[in-house]
Amino acid sequence: MLLYIHVPFCRGKCRYCSFVSRPMDMAEVEVFAAALPLEMRHWGKKLGRPRVETVYFGGGTPSLLPPWALSRIIPEIGRHFDLDPAVEWTFEANPDSALDGQYLKSLLKYGVNRLSLGVQSLSDTDLRFLGRPHDAAGAVAAYGLARQVGFKNISLDFIWGLPGQREAAWLETLKVAVNLRPEHLSCYGLTVEPGTPLAEDVAAGGVALPPEGEQGRMFVHGAEFLEEQGYLQYEISNFARMGFMSRHNSGYWEGRDYLGLGPGAVSTLGGLRFENPGDVRQWAALARAGKCGQAAEALTPAERVREMVMLSLRTAKGLRLAAYRKATGRDFIKDNEALVTALRQKDLIRLSAGHLRLTKNGFLVSNVILERLAY
Template sequence: MVQAAYLHIPFCEQICHYCDFNKVFFQGQPVEEYLQAMDTELRNTVESHPPQNLKTIFVGGGTPTVLTMKQLEQFLTSINQYLLPRQPNLEFTFEANPGDLPKEKLQLLADAGVNRISFGVQTFDDQLLEKIGRTHRRKDVFQTIEFAKEVGFKNISIDLMYALPTQTLESFKDSLDIAFSLEVEHFSAYSLIIEPKTVFYNLMRRGKLHLPGEENEACMYELLLEEMSKHNYSQYEISNFAKKGFESQHNLTYWNNEEYYGIGAGAHSYIGGKRISNAGPIKKYMSNIAETGFPYVEINQISVKEKMEEELFLGLRKIEGVSISHFYEKFGKSIFDIFQEQINEQIKKGLIEESNGFIRLTHQGKFLGNEVFQAFLL
């Protein structure tokens, strides 16, 4: 049963130096035609797999709020037309950049049912913001969040990054202190990963990217855990922290290995036990929809073995871990019948533990999560 919908707006005013998401510069793009293609994909998707228990909608990018007021109205009308019925407490999130979101756009979002905003802040160090290719500055964050609160948003999330080029532990601590002063409900905090086809990847290959190093990165993550706890934000996933009741229900859909729609260029769906990939290039996406009504370029039926792997691979990201009883209810087999060797090995290494009916990461395991996840690929 589909739990969530992700919709992808691939347009940006500025391409950040670390970003490898499916995105293009906003200027000169066939935006209205793209939105119409999304409307067609959304209509055809919900007709073939009607939503019965939709709990979350998430609009990401790119920069969704780069759309003009008219374009936003067109897009929001599509969402409200097709993604009904919804659960009464549905979480409806828009990603946004500080500094390019005027109050009237925030009001438009709120009027259309959006009740959660996720701001890509990354750091409060203005020099570092310039270095990573962001166009906003610290003062813009304060102004935009003030606007959001005035409009009535009571669920605001901030994205932060660490292990950025030349970033120090002290600089990261300063960003955290400023972030806490904003009294938002949720934080996501990620270490920088150098991805191919990015500005930072090209700089690294030329020896011109100066990173803090693994030891400093680990120190920053340790500081993050300490400061979040000190300020009463509970860690519920490796990189996510929230005040009680404000955990991201959309992201929990992924980590709980539940089904979701993925609408837009380069989006991915998990529907009817199949993982589906959309065409990434905008023209290809639009032409596929014009020809067949769907933008699919790959459809994979997931085997039971793969589903069990994903249950561990994704579920171990959650701080509560993977429920032993839920695994049995879902697959009709004990988690120990399938993964006993891997569980024993990771327990011996001190990276996971069995406690209160769950298999979960230890504190040490949080620092080596990718190593643990790989161990459960059969």
């Protein structure tokens, strides 16, 4: 099982962010640190202290949690869940809150063995536009400090397709990132999410994203550059050196069970899906009453197949055709014969070793392809 813990606190909401997050409030941190162990106890008992292969602290900004909160939360994980001896344990951090060597050392002592730094850009102008609280020098310093204290598995997050950005600037960012030699890179195209300040600016005409052709070149040429540097593109937005793919995120794409704890966290267990309330105090009340997960809904067979296809085609492995046949009793290629032929001719998909997978150009238009496939 995969274990995800959502920490909803941040210094301030970034202009593009639609995640469940809120400005840091110490009174709410107290509520969070008291309720999270109760939610762990509830699920540990209900699931019979299940084996956990990966732990992932995401947010928000987990690295804003003060040491006293970590001391109340982290030891409880091993009390209520059976941690695999080879557990992958990721902790997200923003560079501005990852400049305390003692704090980073404490994470290692707790068992965290993978650090994910939300760099997003190495341009101070872009960082200010995004509303990030750090600058480029601070990001590089945080990475160096994490290495110095002993982290051997570090992932860096970046965003491409920013207003005014061109391919040359994106490739230059990647060159600087590669020279740092992180084990993993996540590179996400900027998404304009409804209800965010960025969406309002775009709608008002105050902000223009790069043209589609320019964004396409950023994606394809950026991916080609990273693979030339030894980073395998194993999912649309994720690249890793050999042996350092994110096991946690790969588990999502493979359709494995995952338990989400904390405000706004989503879970899928045994074909049931449920989501915690996003409000800290509402979630905490459920955790205290032992009522988390009571609003679960069963995924229909059609929903399961849809997710299998969509998630599989995000990965470099692609969709295992035998798995599709087993789940549906149908032949995926025959169901989509004309479209598959056309996509192969345009070099957007490939068939090999019993898998159907998207090419880099296919990844670029994956949403359109998925809309047209029958499954």
